[in-house]
Amino acid sequence: MSSVRLAPMSADQYRAYRAIAERSYADNMVKSGTMPEPEALHKAAEDFERLLPHGVDTAGHEFWTAFDDGEEVGMLWLGFTEKSDGLHAFGYDFLVTSELRRQGYGRAIMAAAEHMCRERGVVEVGLSVFGFNSGAQSLYEQMGFEVTTVQMRKRV
Known part of the structure; x- marks a missing residue:
């Protein structure tokens, strides 16, 4: 893999x-136990329409x-907001093409995004990750992200 x-x-x-x-967003909400499928489908449609x-x-x-030597390897969606301490970015979505996962592309895309954010003067990058996605959590922690909020639940 060359540079992304x-x-x-x-x-x-x-x-x-x-x-x-x-x-995919709705499926992740269902898989995480956040809500049943009908509500998740509605929320996903509503969130995308509101945000975009x-x-x-x-x-x-x-x-x-994201490209590696002309081959499409993934994508990234960032939102930008000006706050009192400067420009903030939020990672709404980030993915690596399924057959290319576990080959370092996630780390490379995140590094390219961080570089781009620095060039734009972004002071902080945030993101959310579903609780079941331990692979993403591990990558984000390795990239220097820290946990700011934990939401928990118990089924009864």
């Missing part, structure tokens, strides 16, 4: 991403496709 390059996501790439992302009313052209949100 982030390029702005095209409208066609966004449409392909969006076609699967909403369902203009799709890939929504102000404050940027999408990139």
Whole structure:
């Protein structure tokens, strides 16, 4: 693997991403036990519409496709917000193409994103991770992210 390059996501790439992302988000909410499937499907649709009313052209949100030597290896969605202490970024979604996972692309995409954020003057990057996704949690901790909130539940 050579260095990963982030390029702005095209409208066609966004449409392909969006076609699967909403369902994937709902599936993750169900898998985590956050809510049953009907509510998760509704929440996913509602969240995407609220956050991205203009799709890939929504102000404050940027999408990139990650490439390695011209091959598409993943994607990244960041939202940017100006706060009293400077520009903050939030990672709404980040993925590596399924057949390329566990080959270092996740780390490389995160490093490229961090570099890009530094160049833009971002002072902090946040993200959320579902509790069952221990692989992502481990990667984020290795990349220097720290836990800020833990939500817990107990089924009775």
